[in-house]
Amino acid sequence: MxxxxxxxxxxxxxxxxxxxxxxxxxxxxxxxxxxxxxxxxxxxxxxGDPERERAALAAFREARAATSGGRGRRRVRGVRPARRTRAALGGLVAVFALGGVAVAAQSGSLPGPFHSGTAGPRPVSPSPSSAPANPGGGTRTASPRAPQGTTATSTAPPVTSGGPHASVPPLAxxxxxxxxxxxxxxxxxxxxxxxxxxxxxxxxxxxxxxxxxxxxxxxxxxxxxxxxxxxxxxxxxxxxxxx
Amino acid sequence: MGKAEVRRRDRMGEEQLGDAVQRARAGDETAFGVLYREVHPMLLGYLHGLVGDDAEDVASETWHDVVRDLRGFRGDGQAFRGWAATIARHRALDHLRRIKARPRTGPLEERTAEPMTLEDAGGTALENLSTRRALDLIAALPQDQAEAVLLRVVVGLNAPAAAKVLGKRPGAVRTAAHRGLKRLAERLDGAMEK
Known part of the structure; x- marks a missing residue:
């Protein structure tokens, strides 16, 4: 039937x-x-191969060392959309925007300079879009990159659990x-x-x-x-x- | 997303994973280690289905890209799994193109041409099936079905997230996964009747 x-x-x-x-x-x-x-x-x-895990961790440390030097410029790029939309107000807004970023970075609400130690501000970032940007097609396929920006406005840390070295709860x-x-x-x-x-x-x-x-x-x-x-x-x- | 899309219970909690992602993005190496140990085995399983024994090599390339682009990533734990799987898939496809350029049959073509039975997978009974052989059985499905099943079962993505990785509609990926399961069940039936 x-x-x-x-x-x-x-x-x-x-x-x-x-x-x-x-x-x-x-x-x-x-x-x-x-x-x-x-x-x-x-x-x-x-x-997994422990050797490769060590290699990945080493690459992580390397990337961390490399980005902590050049991050100032990246942040400036991140606020560019805001600056562009208010270009009519002149350069003043841009100055405020940058100042805001600097303050935010100091107060720990932005991904700040990397600290390998336990102290230091714990950078937190909001996740306005929960989905990463989709990669375009193409042959040598570039890795999908999430959009930059939108970071400067949020101050409420979404992370609720303990510090950077909080122990990991047992697996479900x-x-x-x-x-x-x-x-x-x-x-x-x-x-x-x-x-x-x-x-x-x-x-x-x-x-x-x-x-x-x-x-x-x-x-x-x-x-x-x-x-x-x-x-x-x-x-x-x-x-x-x-x- | 509804309750039915809440993911596998044996994975690290999405909240925990999301937290590790946030901390790793901020440069916390311990958190990155946690992330790696949670996500790497899944990527390895997925990649084993795509490129066979070259999975470790392609996984290393994947982590290279993940490390490079991690700071630009925004999203929670499930989004991170999907993002890492997308990178892994691209690296795997690049890899397959590379080896295809050489005079050798790519693993996917080779395996889809010849349906694999449980006997082919090493002649073992179902209860002694190893993880690699189980992955081989799934990988022997037509590619769209194999990938849909691997992303759902091995990587632990829900249907919409798996669809995003594959660049398809969730409905199409769901159907492919269902067909894949049906075909797997038929092969298991065939193997058990013998």
Whole structure:
């Protein structure tokens, strides 16, 4: 019947959205469970290369050192639209605008000079548009750049949490939908004394709130007895597939 | 944005990420480290789907651009994920053009030509699937479907944000992602019947 097919398709779309958002799906749907498992495994973090992380941090420090020298000019460019619209009032407005920026920078409401130490003004910036500018097309595609400017007017810091070195709260727990399949893997691995993959374990540890809590977490989730943790084998690179 | 578009629960909270972005923009190296460790694994997964084993190289190029342009970025955590994914995508497409210029088949063409089954992905049972193999299975989908699924599932973007990265309408990206899931489910069915 045509109506019921349309209904099925709507259900499919709703299910697909749940899977894409990693929300729990109805229990007992084998196909959805298998898909949820596949997606959860795909979404497990790939281990990064520590060398490259160090390189990225070094690049960050370098960029910070480079921009702190030339930032005065960048700020001037940032207020240019305001100056242009009031050009009729003469250069006076521009002077005020620049003065305002200077004051704002001193009071810490603008991204100020970089401080690597803990003291110093913590620069805060408003986010008038939550979306970054879209890049144009093109071949050697320039990175999308967010628009400059509009910074000088706001003084209310939107950031509410603690200081620059406030500790990071624990990660939110993954959904049970994704973890259920992984728990089955985990329990099966333990029962057969096989290794469990590091990415799987990392995800379960986040879900359970710690390595020690995983057996109990899985036992509760899939209704199986608690197991002795299986050994871990690290994610091994599988070369050649994309060549 | 409605509740349905609130993103995956296993990610760092968007508010926390947004805070780290703000602090990194202001030059806080610790915050940048937090940002990197949160976003890099996702970019790596997405890029693995686009360029295979060259993902780390392209991710490094991506971070180079992110570091360079971070101060000009405005937006919250979700916007940052989208921005980083957009840069990653451009670097990946540049990379594919580079290797295409050389006499070698690009990974995407190679993989879309030959549908990959679970057996192809290493002959493992579903429960032993590794992350890389799972990504390979998704990457074997037609490119628009693969990218839609990767951006939603691996990068953690909602449909509008994924659409922005791809320069398409949210509806088109949603449809592509749904088709991709359907096809993946069929392949899993096929693999399990054997």
């Amino acid at each position: 045509k109506d019921s097919r349309a209904h099925d398709e709507r259900m499919d779309a709703a299910l697909a959205e749940r899977l894409l958002d990693a929300y729990p799906t109805a229990a007992g749907d084998g196909r959805a469970d298998a898909l949820a498992h596949l997606l959860a495994v795909a979404a497990a973090p790939l281990p 727990a993954p959904t049970d939908a994704g973890s259920k399949g992984l728990c089955q893997t985990y329990v099966k691995a333990a029962e057969h004394h096989k290794g469990v993959n590091a990415a799987t374990l990392a995800r379960l540890e986040r879900a359970a709130g710690g390595a020690a809590a995983v057996p109990a977490y899985c036992a509760r989730l899939i209704g199986a007895p608690e197991v002795t943790p299986p050994p871990v084998h690290p994610e091994t690179p599988e070369g050649g597939r994309h060549r």
